[in-house]
Amino acid sequence: xxxxxxxxxxxxxxxxxxxxxxxxxxxxxxxxxxxxxxxxxxxxxxxxxxxxxxxxxxxxxxxxxxxxxxxxxxxxxxxxxxxxxxxxxxxxxxxxxxxxxxxxxxxxxxxxxxxxxxxxxxxxxxxxxxxxxxxxxxxxxxxxx
Numbered sequence: 001x002x003x004x005x006x007x008x009x010x011x012x013x014x015x016x017x018x019x020x021x022x023x024x025x026x027x028x029x030x031x032x033x034x035x036x037x038x039x040x041x042x043x044x045x046x047x048x049x050x051x052x053x054x055x056x057x058x059x060x061x062x063x064x065x066x067x068x069x070x071x072x073x074x075x076x077x078x079x080x081x082x083x084x085x086x087x088x089x090x091x092x093x094x095x096x097x098x099x100x101x102x103x104x105x106x107x108x109x110x111x112x113x114x115x116x117x118x119x120x121x122x123x124x125x126x127x128x129x130x131x132x133x134x135x136x137x138x139x140x141x142x143x144x145x
Contacts, residue, residue: 001025001049002123003040004091004115005071010036011115013123014047019130022123024116036074037081044082052084055091055122089122 002022004011010028015021025047028039043049054075057067075086 001044001047001051002053002055002089002119002126004055004119004122005074006030006115007067007070009115010040011117011119012040012043013116013120014049015123015127019127022120022127024120027115033077037077040078041081044084049084052078052082052086053089053123053126054078054086055118056088057091087126089126091118091122 001015002011002013004013008030010030012025012028013022014025016023025043028036030036044052054071056071058064071088075088079086
C-alpha cells in the first residue's frame with residue numbers, strides 16, 4: 001500500500017497481488033489522528049496489505065522541511081497501530097506529476113483528485129525498484145503492497 005500523507009488528505013494506492021502495478025484506491029479526508037489511523041488500518045485489513053510505503057516530501061535539494069516532520073509524526077503513530085513493515089520513499093515531484101496526469105484525464109472523470117494518484121506513483125516507484133534490485137520471484141507472495 002502506498003500513502004501520500006498531506007495536511008488535509010491521505011492518498012491511498014494499492015498494488016496488484018503480484019506487486020507489479022500500483023493503482024489509486026481512495027482518498028482519506030483527514031479528521032483527527034484516531035479517525036485517520038482507523039481508516040488506514042481498515043484498508044490494511046480489508047485488502048490484506050503486506051507493506052506500507054509512505055511518500056517522504058523532501059525539498060528539491062534533498063533537505064528535510066516541516067512537512068517531512070509531519071509525515072514522520074504520522075508514521076510514528078501508524079507504527080503503533082500495525083506491525084507491518086513501513087518504508088519511506090522520496091516523493092519529490094510525485095504530486096506535480098500526478099496533477100498533470102489527472103488533468104490529462106479529468107475530461108472523462110471530473111471527480112478525480114491527485115492525492116491517490118500521487119500515492120500510486122510513490123508505490124509504483126518502489127515496485128519498479130524491487131524489480132530492478134531483487135527481480136520478480138515467488139518471495140513476494142500474494143500479499144498486496
